[in-house]
Amino acid sequence: MAIFSLLVTATPYSAQGQFSALQFVRVAINNGHSIKRVFFYADGVLVASRLNHPPSDEINLTKAWAKLAIEQDIDLVVCVTAALKRGITNHAEAERNALTGENLDPAFEISGLGQLTEAMLESDRLITFG
């Protein structure tokens, strides 16, 4: 059984990449593999906002990731630089940068690019969904 990590840079809703990445993670787990980390970068970080609110007949990608992360104990990490640039922040980063409000879904954590490099080195495969 293998350990996978994913790099997700696809923007949510305007592109398919987030849906593809979710599908890949679900199937890999069903087949007995494990997911070390899903690292969100570039426009991919936009999925981590708990304020994303698609119409009720569409999949909510944020909730889909959060459900998977909680059920399967998967590390969902958002790049801090990419996230802050795009208005995605948690409480600590909001305080540090004097921003009002916070919107990071609690299933995600904010960290640095080093988390991507570490995931690459500690997984059998890194798969990018852009």
Next chain:
Amino acid sequence: MKSLFILNNPTKLDACLNAMSTQDGLLLIEDAVIATHHSGLSCVTYALEEDLIARGLSQLVKQHLVNSNIKIIDYTQFVELTLQYDKTVSWL
């Protein structure tokens, strides 16, 4: 090292093929599944079935590919395929 190139954008097919080595494989996903009829696909090529089904192309492509070496694979096979190659290259 054998690489599995993963292509999701049909307009980048030629550039992707250019970068590949002879032992590499090509997996067409998302919109790139429409490129299965491309004449230049001399490498080992796979197309993701769920993406074909989603676009209503599954039956059409299967009929068309009877005599071709392009293999239609599902997500389970996609996951396993990544392990048959030394690495994946998502061509963006």
Next chain:
Amino acid sequence: MKSICIIFNKVPYGSQSSRELLDIALMAAAFDMPIKALFIEQGVLQLINKQQPEVLDIKNHSATFKALELYGIEEIYVDANALNNYQLTHDDLMPIAELIDNNAISEHIQQSDFVLML
């Protein structure tokens, strides 16, 4: 240590992805991973001298390319064929990259443990 190949293939400024890809290269360098940077197809335009995105109020990231060597990224290659297509010569570029042909590009991709584009 596992090696990484970073491929730049986009025109600068229309998309900002090369800027964020550059950050991945610098982070991999901080982890002491052997790094190759390839500039291919439209990505060769990233290396043109005298870029002035300031006229558009866009940050100029090309200076960071010049500094790659300081970060320990010494293997920098540019697609000779693509330069030709844009009627550019080596003199139009920042003097940091070695010209290579298509076969060499494939070989660098083949030899690396990880290949990233954005």
